[in-house]
Amino acid sequence: MNDELIQIGRQAKQAATKISQLDTVTKNRILSQFADELMNQTDQILTANQQDLTAATQMPAKFTDRLKLTKQRIKDMAEGLRQVAALPDPIGNIDRGWTNEAGLLIEQKRVPIGVIAMIFEARPNVTVDASALTFKSGNAVILRGGKEALHSNLALADALRYVLRKNHLDENMIQILHDTSHQTADELMHLNEYLDVLIPRGGAGLIQAVLKNSTVPVIETGAGNCHIYVDESAEEKIAVDIVVNAKVQRPSVCNAAEKLLIHQSVAQRLLPPIAKALTAHGVELRGDEQSRKIVDTIKPASPADWSTEYNDLIMAVKIVPDEQAAIEHINHYSTGHSEVIITDNYQNSQTFLNQVDSACVYVNASTRFTDGFQFGFGAEIGISTQKLHARGPMGLKELTTTKYVIRGNGQIRN
Amino acid sequence: MNDELIQIGRQAKQAATKISQLDTVTKNRILSQFADELMNQTDQILTANQQDLTAATQMPAKFTDRLKLTKQRIKDMAEGLRQVAALPDPIGNIDRGWTNEAGLLIEQKRVPIGVIAMIFEARPNVTVDASALTFKSGNAVILRGGKEALHSNLALADALRYVLRKNHLDENMIQILHDTSHQTADELMHLNEYLDVLIPRGGAGLIQAVLKNSTVPVIETGAGNCHIYVDESAEEKIAVDIVVNAKVQRPSVCNAAEKLLIHQSVAQRLLPPIAKALTAHGVELRGDEQSRKIVDTIKPASPADWSTEYNDLIMAVKIVPDEQAAIEHINHYSTGHSEVIITDNYQNSQTFLNQVDSACVYVNASTRFTDGFQFGFGAEIGISTQKLHARGPMGLKELTTTKYVIRGNGQIRN
Structure with missing residues (x-):
């Protein structure tokens, strides 16, 4: 020493x-x-x-x-x-x-x-x-x-x-x-x-x-592999606005969204407008096979994509069979920073808030609010992604x- | 792995x-x-x-x-x-x-x-x-x-x-x-x-x-090198009772007192009765030169004694010139568990409570109260001596x- x-x-x-x-x-x-x-x-x-x-x-x-x-x-x-x-x-x-x-x-x-x-x-x-x-x-x-x-x-x-x-x-x-x-x-x-x-x-x-x-x-x-899950009952406008804001408003920071999970029953309807809005903002999309069948400009995602924090205009997309699969995916790959469900279903909102194990869990709002100033603390020394x-x-x-x-x-x- | x-x-x-x-x-x-x-x-x-x-x-x-x-x-x-x-x-x-x-x-x-x-x-x-x-x-x-x-x-x-x-x-x-x-x-x-x-x-x-x-x-x-400081204005009975209780009631545990610091102006008056009571309970005393001049049965303390947690019927004694010296000694050698001032002086009690940097700081009570059950928590997983x-x-x-x-x-x- x-x-x-x-x-x-x-x-x-x-x-x-x-x-x-x-x-x-x-x-x-x-x-x-x-x-x-x-x-x-x-x-x-x-x-x-x-x-x-x-x-x-x-x-x-x-x-x-x-x-x-x-x-x-x-x-x-x-x-x-x-x-x-x-x-x-x-x-x-x-x-x-x-x-x-x-x-x-x-x-x-x-x-x-x-x-x-x-x-x-x-x-x-x-x-x-x-x-x-x-x-x-x-x-x-x-x-x-x-x-x-x-x-x-x-x-x-x-x-x-x-x-x-x-x-x-x-x-x-x-x-x-x-x-x-x-x-x-x-x-x-x-x-x-x-x-x-x-x-x-x-x-x-x-x-x-x-x-x-x-x-x-x-x-x-500051480790932020943040997810947005678009549930079956999500409203299109809210989904598009929040995904775009969370991804593109300041892509270099830890509270920017990196992953998009969509319930399979609404993927056909909601993924195209979301992908279109993201692409218009210069976002590169990488996705699983199912998502690429719906939007053919999505590039194939590699297994490493699911755990990568891009801090850039890139987003990976996955179609999930149900909310439980989304929660399991998040709890497996997330860094525990901020995760969002977009839903109009009361029970699903409760389940997501209870079961997702991250520092900040949201219903119908952008991950970009995870911030000492936005929370009203007046200052911020960082965003802790540990539990102690x-x-x-x-x-x-x-x-x-x-x-x-x-x-x-x-x-x-x- | x-x-x-x-x-x-x-x-x-x-x-x-x-x-x-x-x-x-x-x-x-x-x-x-x-x-x-x-x-x-x-x-x-x-x-x-x-x-x-x-x-x-x-x-x-x-x-x-x-x-x-x-x-x-x-x-x-x-x-x-x-x-x-x-x-x-x-x-x-x-x-x-x-x-x-x-x-x-x-x-x-x-x-x-x-x-x-x-x-x-x-x-x-x-x-x-x-x-x-x-x-x-x-x-x-x-x-x-x-x-x-x-x-x-x-x-x-x-x-x-x-x-x-x-x-x-x-x-x-x-x-x-x-x-x-x-x-x-x-x-x-x-x-x-x-x-x-x-x-x-x-x-x-x-x-x-x-x-x-x-x-x-x-x-x-559970690291407990706990101190009791007997201030100038300490009452004899309170000092004797607390030191004896903190040392002998259960010497093997982390909230037992290990060190006794006494203000020089009361050492002549208070050390003999405290030492007598401790000796009567089988406690071995080790002290600095000044303390050994007052009570000749006290053995010499080695430098290592000041940082040792005995978990046994042993106590080290040091005469200090004033409260500030006691606080500095504690903040230097303590494991940050529990420390006590015995005093009847308001300002000195405040100074001790403010300046001693330990998990529990006491005025006129035994260190043995640092315990989840005594605190009223109903259970205890341990006593943290860290700050986070x-x-x-x-x-x-x-x-x-x-x-x-x-x-x-x-x-x-x-």
Whole structure:
């Protein structure tokens, strides 16, 4: 284990104790100063970002678009910080409290988790978003971004750390790794003594690597092989609108739909208009044999298609004999993110909601609503597709834990 | 990966889907039949237990005492099953619900986790306790007990599985590994495709091994290096009573106190009566230099003592200059289980409760209250000393997760 990383871990743990004791007014004031400072340092940030962009000229446009900062994007980040300042603070809330038989007053109080590490790729805005959310929820954060965004990330973190120093607070409440080697990332995944949780943000490859290697507890986010099942009683307009919206409104994100299952008795009637609308939006369709008999422009799906998250204008289609087959298919292939039934049948809606085992299950709405902002949380650190601790969109509350605070007057146990 | 284990995992996953759909009345009826069947099969269970005991004649008495079943112990297990039947069912509860801006009704509903695996040592009662709690909370369970208890565990599980079959339910809702090799335990820790969580129950060695090796999410339970800090303003009687109770009432368990910190200004007055009372109960004291100047029968403590969980009639004593030093010592050496301040000072009580980072923090009460039954949960699967998912005593609710159930009428995202 490299000494520098241990030092960073130790500093984070010390800073975590201090940040956990900050009151809400102070935290909100700092968040608003973070925003001001990003605006003040816009030129330095853009210069640093230009260094990263110059080094990335060989990368695809999609990549450099994520990496690129502009005045407007910095303004948006500052606005995001002010929005987090305006959110209610979960820390200190008493979730429940009671007096036990021995007369002890037992309260379950919401407290910060401690030290949160994040491993992410080439989006510099994650530096600011993650710092805002961890700061507001009273946690110290260690950020390890992709090497392609290092200058940008350092410039952003410098602005935030400057505000902390100016306020005589421990700047190590927010730390960023200068060393972006794979080896250091791997060591970070084993820094159990100092880290309470590790949250990877990025593509499926990154998340799987972290899940497989980390001994620090991980929150798995963002794996989204989402399904829409069009039931026998689905209305055509609702089916077309929702499938198109869920697939094409923003195909690169985890809550975009990837699979379409259709009940065999309505496939003949509903698949053609749905396929036509999708094709008009440039979606490539891949399907099973039955679907290809109905719409001959559908390409054949391979077995791998059913478990693939495309994050692109591609959708796989399967005709199912009944709702139960759809539910079984979903529970087998889904990543447990978001699934939809389009139906007008009460019993089928209930069955789907009860039996589909995913973070978010919908009747007659687009998967694109699985999002902290759409849910009304005001912020989002990611969408958890695991079952422990947090499931679904994660806001500030999901960055906290609880402790039991117990007041007695001399009680001993018999 | 061995095929048998994969088969067991697959069976558990199938059974989990079925058990998740059982209503409370059915689950309670089965739990009560579990109890009846244990009573019916008492002779077979005792015969199987005798086989284990015969093979364990070389083991220490403490070990065989845990292993041994009697008519009374079987009756107690049956009573435990009936108590779990009487507890409220957390499944199906709506934790919160609201309508978002787009008009979607979003409800966060409590659902089972899925498949829970437990690795435990030589206490056959864990087979029944764990089955009762996982069954009531709608989860399938895979039990891997110690090889020394295999016949007893199989006999107990047979009785439970017989009840499931008799009721035309999937007997694989409760499975027990016949193969108790270390290799199979290790493979179980990597059965990510089928397991949602792994809970080790037993000594520190077992728990650390699971934490280090498992890629399946683990809930860490039962590591208890618990501290009592006697503050300047502590009343003598309360201090003596609580320290003695926390140390001697049941020294082998994780919520027994292991360390005593005393404010230097009261050490001269309070350490002698506390030490006298502990010694009278057969407790061996180990202390720092200052404490040994006050009570000369205290043996010298080694650095390792501060982080050791004795689970025995041993306690280490340290004189601290002030409350802040006590808090820092605790936050450095504690396993994060339960810590107590004995004080009559309001501000110091607040500081301790706010700054000590453990699952349970007490003012003026014994650590021995950290227990699902004492908390009023009616049951306990263990005491979590980690921060994610569950912290402190874990009852039925901690064996559940949530999913978002969302009802719309055609909403798409703009």
